[in-house]
Amino acid sequence: MIKRVGVLTGGGDCPGLNAVIRAIVRRSLMHGGYEIIGIKQGWKGLVENITVPLRREDVRGILHKGGTILGTSRTNIFKNPELAGKAMENYKSLKLDALIAIGGEDTLGAAKRLGDMGVKVVGCPKTIDNDLKGTDFTFGFDTAVMIATEAIDRLHTTAESHDRVLVCEVMGRHAGWIATYAGLAGGADAILIPEKPINVDEVCESVVQRSKRGINFSIIVVAEGAKIEGQEILSSGKTDDFGHVQLGGIGAMLSKMIEKKTGFETRVTVLGHVQRGGSPTAYDRILATRYGVAAMDAVHGGHFGVLVGLHGNEIVNVPLAEVSEGIRTVDEKFYEMTKTFWGF
Secondary structure, eight states, X not given: OOOEEEEEEOSSOOTTHHHHHHHXXXXXXXXXXXXXXXXXXXXXXXXXXXXXEEOGGGSTTOTTOOSOTTOOOOOOTTSSHHHHHXXXXXXXXXXXXXXXXXXXXXXXXXXXXXXXXXXXXXXXXXXXXOOBTTOSOOBTHHHHHHHHHHHHHHHHHHHHHHTOEEEEEEOOSSOOHHHHHHHHHTTOSEEEOTTSOBOHHHHHHHHHHHHHTTOOOEEEEEXXXXXXXXXXXXXXXXXXXXXXXXXXXHHHHHHHHHHHHHOOOEEEEEOGGGGGOSOOOHHHHHHHHHHHHHHHHHHHTTOOXXXXXXXXXXXXXEEHHHHTTOBOOOOHHHHHHHGGXXXX
């Protein structure tokens, strides 16, 4: 019989994590008979046996707070057999009966592998980039889009006042959901995403066409993972535990190319981690809460090896194996629709 349930948050922080943790604890109280154990610093906490109890009083007042009270890391427990063995050893020594892993592709990939090793695991989808398969939306995405959209709104006034082209670099390693949504909502004049190699001439032509109609400013939104001539732009040669390179610099490179080709003064704004910070939107608080409730319901119902995902307006259980089949990229028709507003 399942009594002790571990909960961890892995990967990058994002608004809504605390709402999930709160919902898991509160739902466990409704079901009764459960002890929730918080695992600190993601998979690192399982390897190093760093835990805290999660009771009603521990999750009071955290719904609106950004970040995660459990902390997080990008530790890859399958980087070597010793780490994986230690994680399994501590899982058993903690006398955990099940584990809820809240995270993105890497965290959930590790969760699936633990599930294959016999751990009763439930996944909860979290990624700023909104690129997880198995769910229509991840919490944190709406907050990031709101922050990016507000930034674009503010950039408009400076761009128009100074007759400048302003390039706004937003998050999006392999998928351009934030760039597409925020660019469309903020009235960007071009939106550049990882799914489509950047055509600099096309971007510059949109700037020139606007100037021919007397509009001497433009806003260009670019995802950090967008490619020029098929190449990602890196801020360093470093990689994390999962082999991800450190991106950065696409906005600066693009701004120089635009200025050289068009003659317009061009500046860049990089939003970076600002998109992860602060309180989650109402939508993200509700979505995260629903995910937390559904994750605890899955545990209570004995449904393991699953991700709780949003399909339409329903939360459903999706096999974790489906999440590891790649990422969910921006729909081509949706992206092409945004070109309606390029150069106008």
